[in-house]
Amino acid sequence: MPTSIRLLVIDPQMDFCDGPANGALPVPGAWEDMNRLAAMVDRLGPRLDDISVTLDSHRTIDIAHPAWWVDSRGGNPAPFTPITAADVEGGLWAPRNPGWRARSLDYVRQLEANGKYTLFVWPEHCLIGSPGHAVHTGLFAALRRWETREFGMVNFVTKGSNPWTEHYSAVAAEVPDPADPTTLLNAALLDALRDSDVILIAGEALSHCVKATVTDIADNIGDEHVRKFVLLTDCSSPVAAVPGGPDFPAIGRAFVTDMKARGMKVASSTDFLAA
Numbered sequence: 001m002p003t004s005i006r007l008l009v010i011d012p013q014m015d016f017c018d019g020p021a022n023g024a025l026p027v028p029g030a031w032e033d034m035n036r037l038a039a040m041v042d043r044l045g046p047r048l049d050d051i052s053v054t055l056d057s058h059r060t061i062d063i064a065h066p067a068w069w070v071d072s073r074g075g076n077p078a079p080f081t082p083i084t085a086a087d088v089e090g091g092l093w094a095p096r097n098p099g100w101r102a103r104s105l106d107y108v109r110q111l112e113a114n115g116k117y118t119l120f121v122w123p124e125h126c127l128i129g130s131p132g133h134a135v136h137t138g139l140f141a142a143l144r145r146w147e148t149r150e151f152g153m154v155n156f157v158t159k160g161s162n163p164w165t166e167h168y169s170a171v172a173a174e175v176p177d178p179a180d181p182t183t184l185l186n187a188a189l190l191d192a193l194r195d196s197d198v199i200l201i202a203g204e205a206l207s208h209c210v211k212a213t214v215t216d217i218a219d220n221i222g223d224e225h226v227r228k229f230v231l232l233t234d235c236s237s238p239v240a241a242v243p244g245g246p247d248f249p250a251i252g253r254a255f256v257t258d259m260k261a262r263g264m265k266v267a268s269s270t271d272f273l274a275a
Contacts, residue, residue, distance in 0.1 A: 005044075006196040007051045009037065010170065010203030010210045010236075012139050015125040015132030016056075017204075024132050025125040027205045029237035031136070037202050037235040038142035040269040045149060047273060050196070052155040052189065053143070054170040056126040056209065057133065062163045063107060065124050069093045079123040080242050085109045107164060110175045116212075117166070117174060128161065157189060158182075168209045171216035185220070194221045199228045200272065202235035206252035210236050215255070218262060229264040230272065231256065 012034050015023040019031035041048065061067055066076040069083065071093060077083065085108045087093050088101075095104045108119050126133050134140070143154050160167040162180050167173040171190065173183035193199055199217075203210050218226045238252030260266065 004049050004195070004197040005047060005200065006193065006198070007041070007048050007200045007202070008193070008213075009051065009053045009139070010201070010213050011054055011056045011126075011205075012037070012136050012203050013056060013126055013132065014134050014136060015130075017136055021136070023125070024123050025239075027237050028240050030204045033202070033204070033235045033237055034136035034139045036269045037232065038136075038138040040232070040235070040272070041139070041142040041146055044273060045146065048146065048150075048200075050152070050155070050192070051143065051146065052157060052192070053135065054157045054159060054203070054209070054213065055133065055135075056167075057128050057158045057161045058124070058126050059161065059163050060124055060127060062124075062160075063104065064119065064122050064166050066121055067124075068095055068104075068163075069121065070096050077121045079121055080245060081121040082245070083108060083119045083121060085112055103164065107175055111166070114174065117168075119166070126160070155192075157186070168212035169216040170209075170213045171220060190217065190220055193217060194225060196228060198230060199225075200230050200232060202232040202269075204236065205239045205248070206236045206255065207238035207248040211252065211255040214259060214264075218259065218264075223262055226259065227263040227265075229259065231259070231264060231266045232269045232272065233266050234268045234270075 014021045015025055016027050017023045017031045018026035018028055021031055069077050083093050088105045088108055095101055111117055111119055157170050159170050162177055162183050165173040165175045165183055172185045176183045201214055239248040241247045241249055
């Protein structure tokens, strides 16, 4: 029987939820994912030694939001528009503030050099202080019940408030800013995960923030710890495929395949410790 079980919930926020939430960036299936996760939290109760919840936390003016960029006529890009370094170099897109061009161009160049992502313009989402920034209502209620019954405190980890970089992973921003410690490696989170016997993983979206966070954790604490990971397959879903653009569900499936090869396990929320 595992002696230390930590639940890591990645961005379970209203703006990522479909259905009743009508989120700004809905992930198909996310509302029910979080309902199932809430039920598991209630079922396991004292068997969960610790819970960490990451929160995507953005501003309206953000390098991955439409308001940052303009074309030659002053129009903003539509959500789900990719912006490459070549686009910025050629003048197809420029930051609305001309003084930001050099740094914005440097960012997209660094992002592409990292080989993980091209800059993608998202709908404004998880704006700090907005209803969409809040945790899924059913899950939040379950977390409060857990805190009260177990006399524990959920560890909320915010990410994404630096407007100059995307921050999919809770471990570090895509292009860390040395002047902003919130974008650098989250050593405290890594240490806590390293000390756990089992790390349950859930959240949204499988193709983006879950993928980035789990991959970064594995890369930073070593494959010997990846065997502790258990992805709750019915508590995480990918962003829908973009017509003419990336196949995000396929990206999510490839991530799961890769991590299973490294030792990660998978289970449903109802099967985990069901006996």
